Amino acid sequence: MDWNFATTLIGSMPQKDPKAAVDMVLDGRVDIPMWPQMPALGYKEGMYLQTGEHLPGLIEEGDKVMVDLNDYDPTEAYMAIIEENLDYYEAMPEHFAGFYEMIGRDLSGLRAIKGQVTGPISEGLQVQDVTGRPTIYDESYGEIVRKTVNLSARWQVRKLKEYCDNVIMFFDEPSLSLLGTPFASISDEEALSWINEAMEGVDCQKAIHCCGNTNWSLVLRTNIDILNFDAYAYGKNITLYPEEISDFLKRGGSLAWGIVPNSNLIEGETPETLADRMMEHIDDLVSKGVDRELLIHQSLLTPQCGLGGADEELLDNVFDLLQGLSIEMRKRCGL
Secondary structure (H helix, E strand, C coil): CCCCCECCCCCCCCCCCHHHHHHHCCCCCCCEEEEEEEEEECCCHCCCHHHHHHCCCCEEEEEEEEEEECCCCCCCHHHHHHHHHHHHCCCCHHCCCCHHHHHCCCCCCCEEEEEEEEHHHHHHCCCHHHHHHHEEEEEHHHHHHHHHHHHHHHHHHHHHHHCCCCCEEEEECCCHHHCCCCCCCCCHHHHHHHCCCCCCCCCCCCEEECCCCEEEHHHHCCCEEEEEHHHHHHHHHCCCHHHHCCCHHCCCCCEEEEEEEHHHHHHCCCHHHHHHHHHHHHHHHCCCCHHHHHCCCCCCCCEECCCCCCCHHHHHHHHCCCCEEEEEEEHHHHC
């Protein structure tokens, strides 16, 4: 798909008022708005609870989400999974203030709309047994986690398509950066299989967002349409995978460059300085055999990560820089 440096956002916004958050997301500076996650409202808006709200036996304790693997009833969950009952996975208003505010607006003129769930690796590692053992290592419950991610994503896509035909579903996977470390005893083939399982039947453009460094070769082998990565910090790491990037683009994949800082690293940056950084990475990939035209047309722009911790000045700066960078990149690439 030709994106031509269109812009979108990662999930979180810092406001406590859903109306204010959605007003900003829809103010015209972002090409592809998303519904805002609102962590400032408390742990109930946290990404792991949002995606895991329908997990059986879920225990909410402070900002932690856990389960007692020796004492939970999976019957309802298994029935919903077997029947692929998407209605069972309807988002709960108490966890999705930004989502329900968003779909209350007129979204008919949007080019696309972005939704998000937590990916199966991160959800399975962060939702733990009461003993502290990640549920991803439990064969039965790990499968429930993956199916929950899948069916929650499918419900969300179905709902968003009532308001906008073109939906992009991001699977947020911060814990992919733990693969290959002692903190995640997961093989590459398991990770590949589990991610693909969680995306099966999700009827829209599918993306993975990882804001750390990871095995990009592995991620590019999954059934994603869009790879979103922290290009400000790890852009050079991506250029180490020219063959994989080339194959990904040739099969229709797109790169979402998280090039706009979401922290005080933004100080002194302008659309021109960020475009210089982008062009350096693009030129590097082109020098290694990646098709320039594919890179140009199949690239989006995002912040490094979510904006849940941003103050008002930083937030406004990110929006302005993102819009300005898109204009600058289009100008430099003759679009």
